[in-house]
Amino acid sequence: MPHGKQMTLAQxxxxxxxxxxxxxxxxxxxxxLNALGIVPGKRITKISSMLMRGPVTVEVDRVRIAIGFGMxxxxxxxxx
Numbered sequence: 001m002p003h004g005k006q007m008t009l010a011q012x013x014x015x016x017x018x019x020x021x022x023x024x025x026x027x028x029x030x031x032x033l034n035a036l037g038i039v040p041g042k043r044i045t046k047i048s049s050m051l052m053r054g055p056v057t058v059e060v061d062r063v064r065i066a067i068g069f070g071m072x073x074x075x076x077x078x079x080x
Contacts, residue, residue: 009046009075010056017045018077025074036065038075 004018012018020042023030037060038044047057053069 004079006076006078008073009044009058009077010049010069010073012046012077012079014046014048016079017043018079019043021076021078023075025071029071029074033067033071033075036067037061037063038065043080044075044077 006021009018020038020040022040023033023038025033033039038058042060045059047059047064049056049069049072055066055068056072057064057066058072059065
């Protein structure tokens with residue numbers, strides 16, 4: 001695992017890439033994100049985010065996904 005700065009996916013800048021460290025949420029949140037391919041150890045890139053806590057677009061395995069702001073705040077990442 002790279003040794004970069006740890007933060008939530010919501011705190012990342014658009015265009016930054018990171019590795020998912022953990023998902024801080026209940027079983028439902030973890031299961032939903034796992035179904036989208038967002039699991040610990042996976043590389044993820046933040047594409048864009050909307051103003052005022054809107055959805056965040058990320059890229060995982062060359063697929064773009066929009067995730068709600070509340071769920072994005074539960075994804076802990078390490079910037080690479």
